[in-house]
Amino acid sequence: MGVDKGPGRGPLRDDAGVAKYRHEAIAAVLQVRTDPATGTMMLSVLATRRRRAPYERQWALPSGSVEVDETIGQSARRHLAAKVDLAEVAHLEQLETLSDPGRDPYDRTIATAYLGLVPWTSDPELPATAGWLPVEELPAMAFDHAAVVRHAVARMRAKLSYTNIGFALAPEEFTMAQLRDAYAAALGHEVSATNLQRILVRRGQLVVTGSLSVPGSAGGRPAKLFRFTSRGLTVTDPFATLRPTGAPQTESPGQ
Numbered sequence: 001m002g003v004d005k006g007p008g009r010g011p012l013r014d015d016a017g018v019a020k021y022r023h024e025a026i027a028a029v030l031q032v033r034t035d036p037a038t039g040t041m042m043l044s045v046l047a048t049r050r051r052r053a054p055y056e057r058q059w060a061l062p063s064g065s066v067e068v069d070e071t072i073g074q075s076a077r078r079h080l081a082a083k084v085d086l087a088e089v090a091h092l093e094q095l096e097t098l099s100d101p102g103r104d105p106y107d108r109t110i111a112t113a114y115l116g117l118v119p120w121t122s123d124p125e126l127p128a129t130a131g132w133l134p135v136e137e138l139p140a141m142a143f144d145h146a147a148v149v150r151h152a153v154a155r156m157r158a159k160l161s162y163t164n165i166g167f168a169l170a171p172e173e174f175t176m177a178q179l180r181d182a183y184a185a186a187l188g189h190e191v192s193a194t195n196l197q198r199i200l201v202r203r204g205q206l207v208v209t210g211s212l213s214v215p216g217s218a219g220g221r222p223a224k225l226f227r228f229t230s231r232g233l234t235v236t237d238p239f240a241t242l243r244p245t246g247a248p249q250t251e252s253p254g255q
Contacts, residue, residue, distance in 0.1 A: 055142030091168035
């Protein structure tokens, strides 16, 4: 038949000698979540435990084969909806293409990874095999998925400095204290609420809604509610993306 088979693999070439292999979509979905034990916010990634070899029982990112009649982005959303019941993602963007010939020991597989973000108020009902893993304490993961998570976190953190991507981490309305805590968890360091508000308002990302928060059980004065001016990704500080290596840092939301 004119096919070339590797050890334990299916046909790698068709009859005409053209390379033939799987293409899958992978989604690294990040969310700032509240730790029930400490009450603090932490950045987490959605993962599932594999049910079969290779890497049986290890954590993996939601993924699956791309069908012949869909785009890779559509495939990523389909697998999120089908495997972890996450139909709504506030932001989804292509992250990288993974093509190491040995990345899948079972079959030659090209993968396109996506970064996804969901608001901290989103609480989808997950199957027993799925969960949210703290990105700072990732366990061993299947394939190259741990590296995909690290790349997704780095991409999100970089974009927080020059875009309005923070909208995808937040609900429609929020207090500045809530947004500060979310930014601190996403960036991995403390953030000043005063500086964050000043910078995001100056960049045109935030506006005051005119409403106040509902006082909690501990009482206190109601806080102003804010919202992002756009729920779509826009570049609000283009100079940050053009800064040459070694140049002075521009003002960032994390300062």
